[in-house]
Amino acid sequence: MNLRNLAIWGVIALLLIGAWSVFTQGGGGVGKAGGATSGLVSYSDMVNKISTGGVGKAVFTGDKIEATSKDGKITWITEAPSDSRGPLVTALTQTSTPFVYHSGGGNILLSLLFNALPVLLLIGVWIFFMRQMQGGARGAMGFGKSKARLLTENKNKVTFEDVAGVDEAKEELAEIVDFLKDPAKFQRLGGKIPKGALLVGPPGTGKTLIARAVAGEAGVPFFTISGSDFVEMFVGVGASRVRDMFEQAKKNAPCIIFIDEIDAVGRHRGAGLGGGNDEREQTLNQLLVEMDGFEANEGIILIAATNRPDVLDPALLRPGRFDRQVVVPNPDVTGREKILRVHMRNVPLAADVDVKTLARGTPGFSGADLANLVNEAALAAARRNKRMVTMFDFEHAKDKVMMGAERRSMAMSEEEKRNTAYHEGGHALVAMSVPSADPVHKATIVPRGRALGMVMQLPEGDRYSMNFVQMTSRLAIMMAGRVAEELIFGKENITSGASSDIKAATNLARAMVTQWGYSDELGTVAYGDNQEEVFLGHSVARTQNVSEETARTIDKEVRRLVDEGHVEARRILTERLEDLHTLAKALLEWETLSGEEITNVLKGVPPVRDDLDKQMPLGPSVSVPISPRPDTATA
Structure with a gap:
């Protein structure tokens, strides 16, 4: 940021110097002539004026020539390179007209600066765009670097108290957190730290929220990345990012790496499409090697989330890589009640709101659906200028979430x-x-x-x-x-x-x-x-078995x-x-x-x-x- 500001101020300074030079050079003849009027003449006219004896003094400044009349009232100005001043100097000598040379060194320096200015500007623009593209060694010159972000949740910290309705999943991950905090407790009985935990469940059940809670509870470095961040148009970039990610993790061990939507990179191999050398397969192979390959990665726990475990490669799911598959299902009635209470913490509720009734009234709702329900009820109450959210607002919100908004303006015969x-x-x-x-x-x-x-x-x-x-x-x-x-x-x-x-x-x-x-x-x-969808890398055609x-x-x-x-x-x-x-x-x-x-x-x-x-x-x-x-x- 400082270098960028310095370059901008340098360009501004060059422009100011150039403007000052133009103005001072343009007004130099007037000052030296003591307020005399000046005018531009051709080179031949200047020679004629000197030859006829009408010039009292001549001054050579670079390529500019100023000649002042004998009465000092008129100044003529012309330009001529040094190699073409012969006739002019001869005329001055013959008429015994005094003339002097002023050094043009300053002007030469300014001329060099102005000539170099376009080149300097191009170099500055190139440096600026290269810094933007690199983005801290993660852009055009660093596309092989990992995009994993080290998560620090000093603000809006999420803990297990903010996660409800998935008690079994919390217990599984809480054990991992305990292992990171006190590994000796498990190691003295021969237990080893799990290599990875795969969170499996429908969309909206809170898989990413649980991972954030692990980050808040663990007290160790927590790297987060999306599965799509490994996919690039350049072959080998994904594998390079996997290597770099684990190198960063080794430097910060013990730590946790969270990969969201791992099915973007962990799809089943061996479809025969694109050969065995496509970018996604190379990235998956590198991930498999890093998780449980020749070199052990002690103190690194990998947590991943997906809602499509059926398309993941079997090698990714075996023990030693993802030791645990934690199911995060849609909550039951007790879980829905707890989730609703979490989302209602900051909502002023009327006395008629029965959370148990709402929980019983929303079977099949995921955690995201329940959060949306509470939000829609609050918005409905706000539209009616209420101070508290009533049960009627929740009923209205439930109908809106399940069926859509009412279309009372629709004209039906x-x-x-x-x-x-x-x-x-x-x-x-x-x-x-x-x-x-x-x-x-x-x-x-x-x-x-x-x-x-x-x-x-x-x-x-x-x-x-x-x-x-x-x-x-x-x-x-x-x-x-x-x-x-x-x-x-x-x-x-x-x-x-x-x-x-x-x-x-x-x-x-x-x-x-x-x-x-x-x-x-x-x-x-x-x-x-009964396969509902066809995925490249898993199946390329339906089979008819009847x-x-x-x-x-x-x-x-x-x-x-x-x-x-x-x-x-x-x-x-x-x-x-x-x-x-x-x-x-x-x-x-x-x-x-x-x-x-x-x-x-x-x-x-x-x-x-x-x-x-x-x-x-x-x-x-x-x-x-x-x-x-x-x-x-x-x-």
Whole structure:
């Protein structure tokens, strides 16, 4: 920074010196002539004036020649190089006119400076850009250097107290921290420090947050880098950065290196694409060698995070490299409660806010989802100019996070509203009538996101599996919207609003047949390739492991299960046709009904809504969208 300022001031000084020289040289004749008027003349005119005896004195200054008249009132100026002054000097000698030479050394120096100025400027610009590109030996001249940053969290320090809902992962990593603080405790029983820990879990579960907590707890140097920082267009740069990173770590051992999104560099090798010499494979090979190669790296623990462990190379996952694979899952109800309390520390809460109810009402939410929920609730309260965040704000935020913002400005025709009301009413009635289903939490015909309406069901607790009755009940619920349109408007007036329901029902039925063994004809056999995505370096093509006859049987069984759900939904809605009309009319009038209000409406009791914050009675648990009715434009 000092050198840059010095160069800038040097350029400014040169410009000022040049300007001063120009002005002083331009006014030199006037000063010497004692205020006489001056004018530029040609060289031949100057010779003629001297030859005729009209000049009293001549002064040679560099290439400039000043001649003053005998009365001293007029000064003539001309320019001539030294090798062409012969006629002028001869005329001065013949007329005995006095003349003198002034040294032009200063002007020569200034001339040299001005001639060198463009070169100096180019050199200065080149030095400036090279320093910018290098960026502290990490740019154009140092692209082989590691980009790992030494993390010092004196401000906004994160500890294990800030991490909630993942107790098992905290215990695994807390043991690593304990080892770094007191290695003798483990070594006296023959224990060795783990080489690496791989954090595995869905996006948003807090893998990076746990790593930051380790940095805050360990009290040792903590280097952090992203997997994409190793990838460059130059072959060998990634491997060079890996070497440099471990060299830095050795100098600071014991220490921790954290690589976020390691799947960017640790993908499975051996796809045969690009040969075995591509940049990513070389980087991975160097990482494998550094972690557990010929030379041991004592006191260096590597922590990495990924949400795609299935694409990682097996050599990276073996003991001795990543000794521990720490699963960081979506939190359960107890974990969600703890996470919500962490994020609510700085939020003023009203007395009606029940954190346990919110935790029960958000199954499947990750830590990032819960943080977003609290933030949206605070923003909603601020928009209403409230001093505290109420339970209604959290309910509103939950709907917004799960379904999108309300689109009340969307112009829907009365016919479309009526069709949507019967569609969602069909979902709600069948959900309340099938043998095994979660209770209905809310039904709405207010457009949200891409959906024109939605029915949400209320799970009574976290669920990790489903039985056959629950699956068939779910199929009936999914088909209920389409059946309601058929019964009320006729097949010729069915809309495309059930497209997402049909797709979801088909996917569920196919999984029942091909993955879960719910078909007597196909038996308990898994069919098809269940790989969801294809990654270079892992698989380049899907494999078809079913015959054409089996594929026809699968399609037949899927059709049978979906049709059975359709028949069950038609039976229920035919028996409760009057209830369907009653519920649809209530939805048209009130637009949004809670599960309790739906039950009361079917008993003939209309909803009571006195205050905005009490328009939606809060249930004891969560709303989970079952099958939104999409816009007909996007269906």
